[in-house]
């Protein structure tokens with residue numbers, strides 16, 4: 566029988582890449598999407614008819630149970646979350662409901678429906694927060710410092726708890742920042758590449774950013790979703806840090822993006838306190854050696870390649886009119 570997967574957050578950046586990856590592996594792919602999910606359907610419109618969309622919300626445990634009961638997937642990937650750190654300050658209770666308790670709703674539904682279902686939880690490097698040391702590995706203590714990362718720490722430990730105390734095959738992959746042309750427009754990398762492309766096309770004149778000194782370990786989303794699948798194919802479940810082990814600053818990202826367009830970034834970039842967040846004193850930097858040694862996983866896209874891929878995609882999409890004609894099937898399916 567062909568393996569089957571249920572992907573929560575299928576309309577998001579990672580969900581769309583994971584759905585593509587699983588289809589290529591021969592999986593039957595089911596996705597969970599909210600009734601209100603209207604903004605992001607374009608990320609999966611090219612999978613027209615190849616994935617089955619079920620309407621549900623991580624806030625609704627009855628809906629999760631029903632879908633799991635009907636679909637009976639062999640694997641569940643929990644990628645859905647309220648994912649933007651500043652929004653987690655604006656909506657801390659909502660963020661906890663979705664990003665923390667949503668994981669418990671899903672795990673408990675799995676436990677009731679079929680304990681053999683394998684489960685992947687999308688953890689975050691934000692859980693390390695004010696880390697004592699760099700790089701961070703699976704044994705580095707967490708010190709979350711915003712409502713989003715506190716919720717992710719909860720989800721990490723509830724995943725470990727259902728594994729250790731309930732015997733589920735459950736993995737928490739601790740993902741460092743990963744980007745792509747499908748990255749949400751509010752995140753810094755996409756904001757940079759999209760605005761730089763707009764400036765190149767004469768559609769914008771300025772890019773307003775926060776902390777240019779902030780540094781991140783940035784990789785390509787396509788590589789990270791592959792690691793999720795690899796984690797669920799092991800003999801034993803475990804937790805894995807996934808990242809490149811390389812740091813770059815926001816300023817470096819800006820410079821690389823503008824240089825690719827033959828623009829001097831200094832003529833266009835302004836620092837705006839509205840977007841400013843203090844940088845970590847100890848940087849968030851991955852030690853992905855366990856993933857490399859046990860899974861054989863490693864990133865395939867270098868920093869400069871990633872920036873250029875995103876700039877090129879934004880330039881191409883801004884140069885052509887928006888086509889929404891393919892979203893009808895999704896709305897009907899949901």
Ligand code: NDP
Nearest residue numbers: 574576577578579602622623644645646648687740742743
């Ligand atoms: P996105 O923000 O692109 O996607 C989030 C997804 O969650 C969307 O499909 C969204 O649906 C869905 N969602 C939000 N709230 C709910 C809800 N209440 N019920 C059901 N679905 C909901 O995130 P990414 O793809 O970038 O990230 C995937 C996962 O990996 C997330 O859990 C994120 O926290 C984690 N992660 C990501 C990192 C990164 O760098 N990208 C790094 C570390 C962890 P809708 O279309 O309706 O909004």
Ligand code: GDR
Nearest residue numbers: 648650689690691741742751752753774775776779840842
């Ligand atoms: P992050 O991603 O908070 O790391 O969370 P984001 O791209 O928002 O910020 C990265 C760094 O860039 C700095 N920055 C700005 N950020 C934004 N959004 N806008 C700006 O104008 C700006 N200027 C500077 C930030 O201060 C920060 O240091 C992402 C999300 O995908 C989470 O869900 C995930 O868990 C973590 O990555 C790992």
